[in-house]
Amino acid sequence: MTERILIVEDEKSIARVLELELKFEGYETAVALTGSEALIHFREQDWDLVLLDLMLPEIHGLDVLKRIRASDAKLPVILLTAKNDVKDKVAGLDLGANDYVTKPFEIEELLARIRANLRVKNPVDDNLHRFEELTLNESTREVVRAGRQIELTPREFDLLLYLMRHPKQVLGREQLLNAVWGYDYYGDTNVIDVYIRYLRKKIDFGEDATYLQTVRGVGYVLKEQPHEAQA
Template identity: 80%
Template sequence: MAERILIVEDEKSIARVLELELKFEGYETGVAHTGAEGLIQFREQDWDLILLDLMLPEIHGLDVLKRIRSSDAVIPVVLLTAKNEVKDKVAGLDLGANDYVTKPFEIEELLARIRACLRLSNGNRNSALHRFHELEMNESTRDVKRNGRLIELTPREFALLLYLIKNPQQVLSHEQVLNAVWGYDYYGDTNVIDVYIRYLRRKVDTGESSTYIQTVRGVGYVLKEHDNEAEK
């Protein structure tokens, strides 16, 4: 299946050239001419890479990038910048852009940068897939499934389950879980872990023949299969 690239560029002549060149290279494309339109297309469709101009009407490119990164930390974003936008280039990279090209650019250079970003992204996608028996987590798409059943998790629940699935069969102490998921500077109630463990059990284990999320009393937590049927 062809990889899909969203072009967010207000200069229609440049957007058209990019669209034609990318289609000639075998990519599927979408085009948006404002920051607001770019965000709408980003949210409503699946893309493999975004070409993002910085000087956009309605919403500046850096604000578009910030909103993209707030919901998707993985999708490659290549900035299209002017020569005198050094501060914006730096800000864009700090906000999570993968690369940039300066206008006017050679199309061959842009295509090479796109290919490099897509190769890296595809490698990251493959390494971001985690499995434990029937449980599957995709770190890139944030999909969680058990036996093909899609499980909806909050960001904190996702982070907690991800930490468990990256360390299967290992008993993780309260301190380890708290530091990894809530951070070293967390000073709230440590019982919060027990609360979220219950949330995860309800969503992941309820109704299944075996449970995965176990509490080791007085020690911590472990992702380990426990056969409920064997106890009957």
Template identity: 80%
Template structure:
């Protein structure tokens, strides 16, 4: 059965292009041109993923996302935004969006992000074990290895990596990471995140041909594979 994607986009020309491209790729699609219509379609049909524009008439995209997350915490949502202001992107991620892409975008990149989100939603872990590429970790035994090489982590490094492994391919804001790993009552230097990210990179990327923890400037971090030639 084909996976079903709901496109919530007020610019009809963009929505039509997305509909045609996704249909060509084998997906079933639905289209809504307002926030209110998007919520109706979300509630009345089953979807595997939602492409959600932020600047929507009737109901703003962030409010649509908030309402979606009150009833469904699992469906992948990718934000479509023309804004360069990171505040909207961070707000969307904090509200539970899985990813975002800024207009104008290449359709190949969007398709790759869709595939990544769908893989994640189908489940990539079992019980207390997690795997990303050739990196593996077990939450109970606290064992970590990459490509068969055992990796020793401090408790804080382990907790940070575990949080990333539980949200692969998802851009996580610095606030999300800080609250999840250090706690809501942490009032120390927020640069501690950067320090521990560097520690993790040294340990898990040593001798490997690709890196797994990437920086998203102005937002936070994402567990995503890149070759060592690419910028970390």
């Protein structure tokens, strides 16, 4: 899923540059020009990280930080501070800010700090696989799509796991058969078609988009596609 960053900066030119750079890097963004706007955005939407200028109109950045921390202790917050505001930097870190960048800053340094803080917030879990709104946990053998718990048989789970390990790759029936059923399986390769139908009923039924697509004459691919366009 795309990570979402709230930019809180009252200088419109800086806010615009940050917005363009972050969108170019693939993040979703929103801009707040005042402390009040920042708190409205924070309360109304979920964010993965906040870039917070301290010298804001209406509500000071440190007060915005206090209110964020009062309801979310883990959301990464990077302060944007003036060069000589040592007291504000210290106060911000004491209030729970994760990091700070001094203006004027190099955009590459800021992007690196954003990536570092997002890694801490979302550590890589090799047992957790995600594709769009679909999540599969190898450890707990739980499968969830858009908050909906999906119950799978052991074989269905193993087939979906292999597909999720190779998203957007066209996988042939023989390849799927060997990976999931084993090289010593001597049954009909049509068993793949049967189990794909089982998975579709459980994963794609009633959804706006399907994830399990047929590539005629070849096999299957895990790829998002509107229902009406399904092969």
